[in-house]
Amino acid sequence: MDILRTCALEIDDVVRSGTHAGFSGRRPTQYHLDLAADEVALRVLVGAGLRVVSEESGVTGHGDYTVVVDPIDGSTNCDHGIPFYATSLAVLFQGQLVAGLVRNQATGTMYEAELGGGATRDGTAIHVSGLTLFSKSVVAFSGLPSRHLGWSQYRALGSAALEICLVADGSLDVYMVARYSTLNPWDYLGGLAVLREAGGVGVDLEDRELVTDDAETRRPIFAASGELVTFLRDAGTI
Structure with a gap:
């Protein structure tokens, strides 16, 4: 999980720099921030020997583990100052979903999970509501x-x-x-x-x-x- 945390935190630095506003012009609804965050994700994840599938850049790198990443999920919210957007990372191994991390980049709230290890929010165990109606x-x-x-x-x-x-x-x-x-x-x-x-x-x-x-x-x-x-x-x- 450490490499996922590093990736999310380094993307947070890009978000907080405030220097990547507006549309990229490459495709509809893609922002400059999406591309800047993707550059960070690739540097960190591919640099760690992981294969990456990203919304912004497709497939990059090689490795037994694949990280499926949305560098900024909710980039329109981010661009409009709505504090609800995240970096989302999921780890696949031999076709199985083995870990995930989602960090709200506006608030710092971090959700983490590993297969068989439960799920946490900022280190505290979480569970669905259990509502039946x-x-x-x-x-x-x-x-x-x-x-x-x-x-x-x-x-x-x-x-x-x-x-x-x-x-x-x-x-x-x-x-x-x-x-x-x-x-x-x-x-x-x-x-x-x-x-x-x-x-x-x-x-x-x-x-x-x-x-x-x-x-x-x-x-x-x-x-x-x-x-x-x-x-x-x-x-x-x-």
């Missing part, structure tokens, strides 16, 4: 749902990795991706590692594999406790 749930969305499934309240916060971690620590009960707002692996894998070790479940409602380093993969995922995932499976896509 969807009608009482606080739900976060990516995309615009086509129908109301009966949740109590909803939020749209703008960083999938952090929103999944909020499910992991019980602050949210459910994270849902609308069918026309699918996510790439770098958006969700870091959070998924934390969620699983916190007792939660992440699913693609079409039952496709979520753990992949294929940059072309896109999934409409749901994250919740096991009981609520059962409800969502029965309800179908939104």
